[in-house]
Amino acid sequence: xxxxxxxxxxLLAALSFYLTSSASGKEEPNEKAIQMSKEVKAVINxxxxxxxxxxxxxxxxxxxxDFKTWHELSTVKQLGALKDIKEVLxxxxxxxxxxxxxxxDKALSDDQKELLVVWVKEQSKSLLNx
Numbered sequence: 001x002x003x004x005x006x007x008x009x010x011l012l013a014a015l016s017f018y019l020t021s022s023a024s025g026k027e028e029p030n031e032k033a034i035q036m037s038k039e040v041k042a043v044i045n046x047x048x049x050x051x052x053x054x055x056x057x058x059x060x061x062x063x064x065x066d067f068k069t070w071h072e073l074s075t076v077k078q079l080g081a082l083k084d085i086k087e088v089l090x091x092x093x094x095x096x097x098x099x100x101x102x103x104x105d106k107a108l109s110d111d112q113k114e115l116l117v118v119w120v121k122e123q124s125k126s127l128l129n130x
Contacts, residue, residue, distance in 0.1 A: 035123060
């Protein structure tokens with residue numbers, strides 16, 4: 001009976017702490033959240049996010065990279081994803097040509113590609129320094 005009371009007390013204390021910290025309105029910053037400037041975010045939202053997110057109908061694209069679940073990836077997997085992003089940008093493989101035939105406004109300019117490559121390098125360096 002003492003063990004049950006102790007367990008219940010610990011559970012109530014934990015629940016009370018959780019509710020108190022949640023009610024403060026302050027959220028802890030997610031260290032694993034993807035960091036990007038407004039410019040990078042605008043490019044990704046226009047040309048990448050439509051396919052590379054949990055809600056996409058393109059199963060292959062969201063399986064390869066899902067920006068909505070980025071924070072769930074380990075640091076090693078984030079680094080791997082960044083490496084892949086850089087490679088497909090340099091090889092001009094993203095967005096895919098077949099996709100661009102139907103949505104040419106999603107094409108990346110050379111400046112946008114360079115912006116993303118620089119962002120990938122910065123993001124990778126930041127992850128390695130943690």
